[in-house]
Amino acid sequence: MHHLSYILNHLGENREEYYGAVSPPIIQSSNFAYQRLADFRQAFASEFDSHLYTRGNNPTVKMLRQKVAALEGTEEALVCSSGSGAIAAAIMSQVRQGDHVVCVNAPYSWTKNLLTSYLPRFGVTTTFVDGRSTADIAAAIQPNTRVLYLESPNTLTFDCQDLAACAAIARAHGLTSMIDNSYASPIFQQPARLGIDLVIHSGTKYLNGHSDVVVGVICGSREKIEHIFHHEYMTLGPIISPSDAALVLRGLRTLELRLHRSNTSALDLAQRLEAHPKVQQVLHPLLDSFPQVALARQQMSGAGGLFSVHFAAKTKEEMERFTHRLLDSTRFSMAVSWGGHESLALPTVAFYGIPGRPDSPLPWTMVRLYIGLEDPNWLWEGLEEALQELD
Numbered sequence: 001m002h003h004l005s006y007i008l009n010h011l012g013e014n015r016e017e018y019y020g021a022v023s024p025p026i027i028q029s030s031n032f033a034y035q036r037l038a039d040f041r042q043a044f045a046s047e048f049d050s051h052l053y054t055r056g057n058n059p060t061v062k063m064l065r066q067k068v069a070a071l072e073g074t075e076e077a078l079v080c081s082s083g084s085g086a087i088a089a090a091i092m093s094q095v096r097q098g099d100h101v102v103c104v105n106a107p108y109s110w111t112k113n114l115l116t117s118y119l120p121r122f123g124v125t126t127t128f129v130d131g132r133s134t135a136d137i138a139a140a141i142q143p144n145t146r147v148l149y150l151e152s153p154n155t156l157t158f159d160c161q162d163l164a165a166c167a168a169i170a171r172a173h174g175l176t177s178m179i180d181n182s183y184a185s186p187i188f189q190q191p192a193r194l195g196i197d198l199v200i201h202s203g204t205k206y207l208n209g210h211s212d213v214v215v216g217v218i219c220g221s222r223e224k225i226e227h228i229f230h231h232e233y234m235t236l237g238p239i240i241s242p243s244d245a246a247l248v249l250r251g252l253r254t255l256e257l258r259l260h261r262s263n264t265s266a267l268d269l270a271q272r273l274e275a276h277p278k279v280q281q282v283l284h285p286l287l288d289s290f291p292q293v294a295l296a297r298q299q300m301s302g303a304g305g306l307f308s309v310h311f312a313a314k315t316k317e318e319m320e321r322f323t324h325r326l327l328d329s330t331r332f333s334m335a336v337s338w339g340g341h342e343s344l345a346l347p348t349v350a351f352y353g354i355p356g357r358p359d360s361p362l363p364w365t366m367v368r369l370y371i372g373l374e375d376p377n378w379l380w381e382g383l384e385e386a387l388q389e390l391d
C-alpha cells in the first residue's frame, strides 16, 4: 500500500520518460504509431494493456487511472467523461435483459433516471430500499438480482449504509456491489477495503475540486474493470480528453489538503448553525445529533464540506429573503454541484415555482450548504447576516 503523499505526488509519473519534467506532459494524441508488425499485433491483441487509440488508453489518462485506483485501494480504475457516465457504464456492465437491481432510496437523480426510466427499456428492473436497514436490503434480493447499488452517505439526507454488512450480503448472493463514493471521497472512506466490488465517483466534485472539469471514475478489480473497458467503455466511448485528465491530475495534488480544510470548516459551521435559535435542524453525518452518527464515524474518517440545514422560517418569502441576503454577502453562490474551491448554497425554495415542473417534495425551509476553502469565520459572517431575515 502506497503512502497517500506518494500517490498524489509521484505514483504513475515515470519522469525519466519525459526529460525529468516534474509536471507530466499532456499526450494530446488520438493515435499511437508502430514501426514493426510484431509490436502492432501485440498492441492490438491486448488493447487494455497497450497504447493503440485514445478511446481506449492514453498515457495522461492512464496516469490518472493509476492514482485513483491507488486512492481507493483497488487493482484498476477507469476514468470517464462524467460521473453519470461512470455510473451507467458500471451498472450496465453487470446486467442483461431480465435482470434486477437493488438500489438504496433516493440515489443521485440521474442514477435514479437510469434505473427507473432507461434500463427498463432493456428489461432490467430495480427495487429501491431504505439502505439504513441491512435487513431491508437483504429482503429485496430476488433470484434474478445481479447488482446491489449503494450511495453512502447520499448528498441530501446523508443516509448511510453499513458497507461491510452490505458487501457480505452481496457476496453471499453472488451480486456485484457498487457504491457512489462521491460524498466522502477516498480521503475519508475507502469502500473497496470493506469488500465493495466497484467504487464510483463523480470526480467533478472533490477529485478535480476546481469546478472546471466534468469527470467520473470507476475503481475495482482488474477482472471487472477490464470487462467494462472491453464492453461499455470501448463501445459507448465515455472517455475524458487528455487535457481534462491533466487538470484532474493537478487537482489531485491538493486533494488531501482540500478535503481536510472543507471537513474542518463544515463541521465548525454546522455546529455554530445547530446552536442558532433560527435553525431547526442540521443534517451532517458527523454531528452528535445525526441518527446514524455511530456508523458514520465507524466507516468514515471525515465528511467533507456538504451538509443540510432546516431553518426556522415561517414563510417561503422569508426563505427567499434569507437566500438573497446570503448571496448578496458575496460569501456563497447559488449553484448545483459542489466539491470545488467555492462555497455554495442550494435552497429548496429554488425548486418551487419552476415553470412546467412540480414543486420540490422537500420542505422550502431546507438549504444544502457546501463549504469550500474560504475562511470559515468570514463565511459565518454571511450566514449570520442572512439569518437576520428570519424572525
Ligand SMILES: *Cc1c(COP(=O)(O)O)cnc(C)c1O
Residues within 6 Å of the ligand: 082, 083, 084, 085, 108, 155, 180, 182, 183, 201, 202, 203, 204, 205, 214, 215, 216, 337
Ligand atoms: C454530481 C454527482 C453525480 C454525477 O456526476 P457528474 O460528474 O455530474 O456526471 C453522481 N453522484 C453524485 C453523488 C453526485 O453528486
